[in-house]
Amino acid sequence: MDGWNDAMAxxxxxxxxxxxxxxxxxxxxxxxxxxxxxxxTLAGLPLSEYIRRRRLTVAAAAVLAGRETLSDIAARFGYGSGDAFARAFAAVHGVGPEEARRTGAALRSQSRLSFHLTVEGSSPMEYRITPLPAFRIVGRSTRVPLVFEGPNAEIERFTRELGEDVRARIAALGESADEGMPAGTLSVSDEFDESRAEGSMLRYTIGAATRAEASPPADLDGIEVGAGDWLVLSTEGRVPEALQQLWPLAYGEWLPANPYRLVPGPEILAVEPIGDGSTARAQLWLPVEPEPVA
Structure with missing residues (x-):
């Protein structure tokens, strides 16, 4: 993780x-x-927000020191006006810079992040790297907010409104597991907001993976996916908790420990319900490529 800590510096x-x-x-x-x-994913906040908090943490020290005018501090830290600086300062610290300087109000500090590898478990993680040719996701899409834990109400509503008949028709378009593709009815997420913050919007598709050359039916959406390597992580457990843990496993454990990096593309979740559906087997497919050799 030395390179990441050098980036923080x-x-x-x-x-x-x-x-x-x-x-x-x-x-x-x-x-x-x-x-x-x-x-x-690792820091729990977008990079842009971390930079803003660090910048205004250091700016706050200059405000409290009182050796510079507030307008000079604003200009030094890249704000085009005193008003813009005051708004940003208040958003982070809860008070404006003038009040902070005048009253000695309590302010908030964003510590500099550092990254360390830690031992999270003694069990090996089940994964594989699968090369796939270009393929298509065919299904129905909508926009939903990103939810890290617990049910996503907008996804649940979309699934209900889609109906069993449409989901069955979508599933019938997909390739079988024997073809090496993600199989069954898939939950596909892409077009994430750059911040990837909880509550930000993404495109969510209930679809099936197909190599068919023909265009998708007129009443269904199509997503073209390029050829490449895919990280496939597998799990089994309660829904939705076990499924949602696949992302922390991928980002927090597998990727830091293996010489691969993410590339743009959809994130595909294939779920096979068990029994009454309260538990399931699941696979998370993420597009990756080998890290270049230094």
Missing amino acids: AIDDRLEAEIDVAELARIARTSEYHFRRMFS
Whole structure:
């Protein structure tokens, strides 16, 4: 994780200037796409929000020191006006800079992040890397908010409104598991907001994976997926808790420990209910590529 910690140091070195995320990714020895996605998941907040909090933590020390005017501090930290600085300062600290300087109010501090590998469990994780040719997801799509834990009410509503007949027709279009593709009725997520913050919007599709050359039926949506490698993580357990834990396993354990990085593409969840449906077997498919050799 040395490269990631070097990137955190680089952020602190550049708080008074424009921060180039592509440069941070080069310092961390990965792609910008992978850096943004991994940061949001591991840190629990978007990269842009972390930079804003760190910048205003350091700016707060200058405000309290009282050696500079507030307008000079605002300009030093890249704010175009005193009003813009005051709004940003209040959003982080709960009070404006003038009040903070005048009253000595309690302020909030964002510590500099550091990344460390820790031992999370003694059991090996079941996974495979599967190369796939280009294929298509065929189904119905909607926009839903991102929910990290517990049921997603918008997904549940969308599934009910779709109806059993349509879901069965979608499932019939899919390839079998013997073809090596994600099988059955799939939950597909893509077009995430860059922040990947809880509550941000994404495209959610109930669909099936098919190699068919023909266009999808007129009343269904199609998502074209390019050829490449896929990380496939498997689990079995209670719904939705066991399913939602696949993402922390992928981002927090597998990716930091293996020489692969994420690439743009849909995230595919294949679920096989067990018994009454309170438990299930599931596979999470994530598009990846090998990290380049240094």
